[in-house]
Amino acid sequence: MARDIRRREEGEGLGGVKEAAKWRNLWNLNISGATKHFLWRACTNSLPTNALLLKKKVGKDDMCPICKSESETILHALWQCTAVNDVWACKGSGVQKWSVMVVDFMDLWDRLCMKMNSGLLEEVAMILKGIWNRRNKYVFENVFSSPAQVYEGAIHSLDGFRNALKCKKANSSGGCPVSVIKQWKKPEDGWLKANFDAAIDEQNGIVGLWIIIRNNKREVMAAYSEPQRMKTKAVVVEAIALRRTIEVCKEMGFNKVIFEGDALVIINTVKENVMCWTWYGQVVEDVKSSLKELLHWKILFVRRDGNMIAHRLAKFALNIGKLTCWIEECPVFISSLIAFDMACND
Numbered sequence: 001m002a003r004d005i006r007r008r009e010e011g012e013g014l015g016g017v018k019e020a021a022k023w024r025n026l027w028n029l030n031i032s033g034a035t036k037h038f039l040w041r042a043c044t045n046s047l048p049t050n051a052l053l054l055k056k057k058v059g060k061d062d063m064c065p066i067c068k069s070e071s072e073t074i075l076h077a078l079w080q081c082t083a084v085n086d087v088w089a090c091k092g093s094g095v096q097k098w099s100v101m102v103v104d105f106m107d108l109w110d111r112l113c114m115k116m117n118s119g120l121l122e123e124v125a126m127i128l129k130g131i132w133n134r135r136n137k138y139v140f141e142n143v144f145s146s147p148a149q150v151y152e153g154a155i156h157s158l159d160g161f162r163n164a165l166k167c168k169k170a171n172s173s174g175g176c177p178v179s180v181i182k183q184w185k186k187p188e189d190g191w192l193k194a195n196f197d198a199a200i201d202e203q204n205g206i207v208g209l210w211i212i213i214r215n216n217k218r219e220v221m222a223a224y225s226e227p228q229r230m231k232t233k234a235v236v237v238e239a240i241a242l243r244r245t246i247e248v249c250k251e252m253g254f255n256k257v258i259f260e261g262d263a264l265v266i267i268n269t270v271k272e273n274v275m276c277w278t279w280y281g282q283v284v285e286d287v288k289s290s291l292k293e294l295l296h297w298k299i300l301f302v303r304r305d306g307n308m309i310a311h312r313l314a315k316f317a318l319n320i321g322k323l324t325c326w327i328e329e330c331p332v333f334i335s336s337l338i339a340f341d342m343a344c345n346d
């Protein structure tokens with residue numbers, strides 16, 4: 001992606017100096033790489049909206065899945081749909097939508113760049129990504145967040161990112177003050193790392209399973225939280241968490257995954273290539289046969305301080321109350337931890 005943007009910065013095939021300046025603007029914004037990538041896809045008309053999918057003969061219908069009254073182009077999904085008006089109108093946003101005739105998203109982004117300083121553009125970028133994430137959550141999970149949730153989530157993530165950058169600048173020795181995430185090691189290029197954990201609420205007979213999947217840029221590819229009613233020993237709960245992690249990776253099409261957790265007994269048992277005859281052997285055998293369906297995988301033990309984000313999330317899962325999945329976005333309550341990790345660790 002960086003190479004593509006840089007190529008465009010140089011103006012390749014897109015109209016020279018003016019074009020180059022536009023891409024440079026985007027590249028220089030203080031937002032995460034994932035948000036830049038999203039904007040670049042929006043500007044180059046490559047977000048999989050229904051209009052694009054129909055054009056590529058993948059989809060059956062180009063209608064907007066939310067308002068169901070117009071073709072879902074990128075401009076419609078992010079700016080023109082009646083469902084996004086309330087997000088842009090959120091109090092304090094400082095970004096009021098104005099009525100202006102634009103032909104496509106690229107045209108809109110050009111006008112925004114002319115009208116706004118970089119601070120406001122960064123807010124707009126985060127809100128656009130929040131709107132797109134909400135649309136995906138609605139399409140794939142039938143969950144629709146309120147305008148205030150989209151707006152506040154975007155601003156919260158941006159604040160987290162800005163604070164992390166400040167911390168990085170202030171701390172020239174390169175250390176990150178958030179020691180709990182210092183120990184997490186990113187996967188090698190081409191691999192994803194899925195950290196998993198479980199928390200047990202013995203009194204109420206509930207366990208919370210948590211999975212967080214990140215790439216080698218430390219970006220969150222997916223997060224997953226599931227509370228389950230059960231009363232059993234920790235070792236079984238951890239095996240179930242690992243089994244669920246493998247299933248989620250398969251469902252999402254992730255084929256090159258490092259599974260990492262702090263459940264030493266289960267990880268060692270899975271690594272041993274002999275039949276597990278313990279009383280929890282059945283879950284372990286399930287895990288082993290599930291792993292066989294993945295192309296490439298590794299399984300690693302990590303001390304609890306390296307699995308701290310998943311461990312904290314597992315406690316949250318106990319309170320969330322329902323199965324929740326985040327795709328290519330980060331749950332708001334850990335976004336600043338992730339931003340610190342991305343800014344302060346290489």
Ligand SMILES: [Zn+2]
Pocket residue numbers: 064065066067068069070076080081082083
């Ligand atoms: Zn619509």
